[in-house]
Amino acid sequence: FGVPLAAAALQFPLAHPQVASVIPGLASAAEAAAARALLDTATPPELWQALRDEGLLRPDSPTPAGRPSAGPLILLAEDDNVMVCAAPIAAGDRLMIDGEAVVAPQDVPMGHKIARRPLTPGDRVLKYGAPIGSMTAPAARGAHVHSHNLKSDYIPSHGREAASGDEAR
Numbered sequence: 001f002g003v004p005l006a007a008a009a010l011q012f013p014l015a016h017p018q019v020a021s022v023i024p025g026l027a028s029a030a031e032a033a034a035a036r037a038l039l040d041t042a043t044p045p046e047l048w049q050a051l052r053d054e055g056l057l058r059p060d061s062p063t064p065a066g067r068p069s070a071g072p073l074i075l076l077a078e079d080d081n082v083m084v085c086a087a088p089i090a091a092g093d094r095l096m097i098d099g100e101a102v103v104a105p106q107d108v109p110m111g112h113k114i115a116r117r118p119l120t121p122g123d124r125v126l127k128y129g130a131p132i133g134s135m136t137a138p139a140a141r142g143a144h145v146h147s148h149n150l151k152s153d154y155i156p157s158h159g160r161e162a163a164s165g166d167e168a169r
Contacts, residue, residue, distance in 0.1 A: 001050070007041035014039075015062040036087055073097065073114060077129035082113040082145050084127070089114070095142055102142035113145040125150060 013019045026032045048063035057063070072087035073095060083097065089108040094101050097116055108114060113127065119139040124131040137149035 001044055001047040003041060003043050003047055004038060007038040008043055008047065010035065010038050011041075011043055011064045015064045017062065072110075075116070076127060079129050080126045081116050081119065081123070082125055082127055083116050085110050085112050085114060097141060105140065105143055108144045115139040115141055115143045115145050117141050119145065124153075 010022055010024060013022050024031075024035050026035055043064055045063075048057065048061075051057040052059055052061070072085055072089055072093075073083040074086050075083050085108050088110050089095065089104045091104055091106045093104040095104055095114070096102075097114075104114075113125070118141050119125070119135045121135050121137060123135045125133045125135060125145060131153055133150045133152045135145075135149060136151050139145050139149050143149075
Protein backbone atom coordinates (compact mmCIF):
# COMPACT_ATOMS: atom_id res chain seq x y z
CA PHE A 1 0.00 0.00 0.00
CA GLY A 2 3.05 2.27 -0.04
CA VAL A 3 2.65 3.18 3.63
CA PRO A 4 5.81 3.23 5.76
CA LEU A 5 5.60 0.75 8.64
CA ALA A 6 6.47 3.57 11.06
CA ALA A 7 3.44 5.59 9.86
CA ALA A 8 1.06 2.70 10.52
CA ALA A 9 2.74 1.98 13.86
CA LEU A 10 2.35 5.59 15.06
CA GLN A 11 -1.22 5.97 13.81
CA PHE A 12 -2.70 2.62 14.87
CA PRO A 13 -2.78 3.12 18.67
CA LEU A 14 -4.25 6.61 18.27
CA ALA A 15 -7.40 5.10 16.72
CA HIS A 16 -8.37 3.55 20.05
CA PRO A 17 -10.66 5.87 22.04
CA GLN A 18 -8.77 5.27 25.30
CA VAL A 19 -5.36 6.24 23.86
CA ALA A 20 -4.60 9.94 24.30
CA SER A 21 -1.08 10.05 22.86
CA VAL A 22 1.87 8.13 21.51
CA ILE A 23 5.34 9.09 22.68
CA PRO A 24 7.83 7.90 20.06
CA GLY A 25 11.01 8.92 21.95
CA LEU A 26 12.36 11.63 19.67
CA ALA A 27 15.87 12.99 20.10
CA SER A 28 15.93 15.98 17.75
CA ALA A 29 13.82 18.52 15.89
CA ALA A 30 14.40 16.54 12.69
CA GLU A 31 13.00 13.39 14.29
CA ALA A 32 9.98 15.36 15.54
CA ALA A 33 9.34 16.67 12.03
CA ALA A 34 9.69 13.16 10.60
CA ALA A 35 7.22 11.81 13.18
CA ARG A 36 4.74 14.58 12.30
CA ALA A 37 5.03 13.61 8.61
CA LEU A 38 4.42 9.95 9.50
CA LEU A 39 1.31 10.92 11.47
CA ASP A 40 0.05 12.89 8.46
CA THR A 41 0.73 10.01 6.02
CA ALA A 42 -2.48 8.71 4.46
CA THR A 43 -3.26 5.14 5.51
CA PRO A 44 -5.97 3.73 3.24
CA PRO A 45 -8.77 1.62 4.76
CA GLU A 46 -7.58 -1.26 2.54
CA LEU A 47 -4.32 -1.44 4.52
CA TRP A 48 -6.14 -2.06 7.79
CA GLN A 49 -8.52 -4.54 6.15
CA ALA A 50 -5.56 -6.46 4.69
CA LEU A 51 -4.01 -6.64 8.17
CA ARG A 52 -7.31 -8.01 9.50
CA ASP A 53 -7.55 -10.52 6.62
CA GLU A 54 -4.03 -11.78 7.43
CA GLY A 55 -4.95 -12.20 11.10
CA LEU A 56 -2.54 -9.47 12.18
CA LEU A 57 -5.35 -7.33 13.65
CA ARG A 58 -8.41 -8.42 15.55
CA PRO A 59 -11.63 -7.92 13.58
CA ASP A 60 -12.89 -5.43 16.19
CA SER A 61 -9.67 -3.36 16.39
CA PRO A 62 -10.30 0.36 15.91
CA THR A 63 -8.23 1.73 13.04
CA PRO A 64 -7.43 5.22 11.77
CA ALA A 65 -9.31 4.62 8.51
CA GLY A 66 -11.99 7.22 7.98
CA ARG A 67 -10.95 9.34 10.95
CA PRO A 68 -10.03 12.93 10.03
CA SER A 69 -6.56 13.98 11.08
CA ALA A 70 -6.48 16.45 13.95
CA GLY A 71 -3.72 18.21 12.05
CA PRO A 72 -1.54 20.51 14.11
CA LEU A 73 -4.04 21.01 16.97
CA ILE A 74 -4.32 19.18 20.29
CA LEU A 75 -7.34 19.29 22.60
CA LEU A 76 -6.04 18.88 26.16
CA ALA A 77 -9.39 18.47 27.94
CA GLU A 78 -12.93 18.05 26.62
CA ASP A 79 -14.17 21.23 28.36
CA ASP A 80 -11.40 23.41 26.90
CA ASN A 81 -12.44 26.27 24.62
CA VAL A 82 -8.92 26.53 23.18
CA MET A 83 -6.67 24.00 21.45
CA VAL A 84 -2.87 23.97 21.44
CA CYS A 85 -0.73 24.11 18.29
CA ALA A 86 1.51 21.04 18.04
CA ALA A 87 3.11 22.54 14.94
CA PRO A 88 3.32 26.06 13.50
CA ILE A 89 0.20 27.18 11.62
CA ALA A 90 0.30 29.48 8.61
CA ALA A 91 -2.49 31.87 7.65
CA GLY A 92 -4.76 30.00 5.24
CA ASP A 93 -4.01 26.53 6.66
CA ARG A 94 -7.05 24.29 6.96
CA LEU A 95 -7.61 23.29 10.59
CA MET A 96 -9.94 20.57 11.84
CA ILE A 97 -11.78 21.79 14.93
CA ASP A 98 -14.38 19.40 16.35
CA GLY A 99 -14.71 17.73 12.96
CA GLU A 100 -15.24 20.98 11.05
CA ALA A 101 -12.74 22.56 8.66
CA VAL A 102 -11.73 26.10 9.66
CA VAL A 103 -9.28 28.32 7.76
CA ALA A 104 -6.57 29.81 10.00
CA PRO A 105 -6.83 33.61 9.81
CA GLN A 106 -3.19 34.23 10.81
CA ASP A 107 0.16 32.57 11.52
CA VAL A 108 0.35 30.95 14.97
CA PRO A 109 3.56 29.54 16.49
CA MET A 110 3.81 26.05 17.93
CA GLY A 111 2.70 25.89 21.57
CA HIS A 112 0.24 28.76 21.28
CA LYS A 113 -3.53 28.56 21.67
CA ILE A 114 -6.29 28.59 19.02
CA ALA A 115 -9.95 29.39 19.80
CA ARG A 116 -12.01 26.21 19.62
CA ARG A 117 -15.20 28.28 19.35
CA PRO A 118 -15.87 32.02 19.08
CA LEU A 119 -14.80 33.87 22.22
CA THR A 120 -15.99 37.29 23.38
CA PRO A 121 -14.52 39.81 25.84
CA GLY A 122 -14.96 38.54 29.40
CA ASP A 123 -15.16 34.85 28.41
CA ARG A 124 -13.00 32.62 30.62
CA VAL A 125 -10.38 30.70 28.65
CA LEU A 126 -10.16 27.03 29.63
CA LYS A 127 -6.99 24.99 29.08
CA TYR A 128 -6.40 21.60 30.76
CA GLY A 129 -10.01 21.98 31.95
CA ALA A 130 -9.08 24.97 34.13
CA PRO A 131 -9.48 28.73 33.64
CA ILE A 132 -6.22 30.39 32.62
CA GLY A 133 -7.45 33.86 31.73
CA SER A 134 -10.20 36.07 30.39
CA MET A 135 -10.68 37.38 26.89
CA THR A 136 -10.07 41.11 26.44
CA ALA A 137 -11.03 41.11 22.74
CA PRO A 138 -13.10 38.82 20.54
CA ALA A 139 -11.52 35.80 18.85
CA ALA A 140 -13.20 33.90 16.04
CA ARG A 141 -13.07 30.11 15.88
CA GLY A 142 -9.55 29.20 14.74
CA ALA A 143 -8.01 32.54 15.80
CA HIS A 144 -4.85 32.96 17.88
CA VAL A 145 -5.51 33.42 21.62
CA HIS A 146 -2.52 35.10 23.27
CA SER A 147 -1.50 38.29 25.08
CA HIS A 148 -3.08 40.43 22.35
CA ASN A 149 -6.58 39.28 23.36
CA LEU A 150 -6.21 37.52 26.74
CA LYS A 151 -5.60 38.66 30.31
CA SER A 152 -3.95 36.00 32.46
CA ASP A 153 -5.66 34.94 35.69
CA TYR A 154 -2.48 33.51 37.15
CA ILE A 155 0.36 35.83 36.06
CA PRO A 156 -0.48 39.50 36.72
CA SER A 157 2.18 40.75 34.32
CA HIS A 158 0.99 38.54 31.44
CA GLY A 159 -1.21 40.38 29.00
CA ARG A 160 -1.25 43.12 26.40
CA GLU A 161 -1.01 45.88 29.01
CA ALA A 162 2.22 44.44 30.44
CA ALA A 163 3.64 43.83 26.97
CA SER A 164 2.90 47.40 25.85
CA GLY A 165 3.68 49.11 29.16
CA ASP A 166 0.14 50.56 29.24
CA GLU A 167 -0.97 49.60 32.78
CA ALA A 168 -3.92 52.03 32.70
CA ARG A 169 -6.07 49.84 30.44
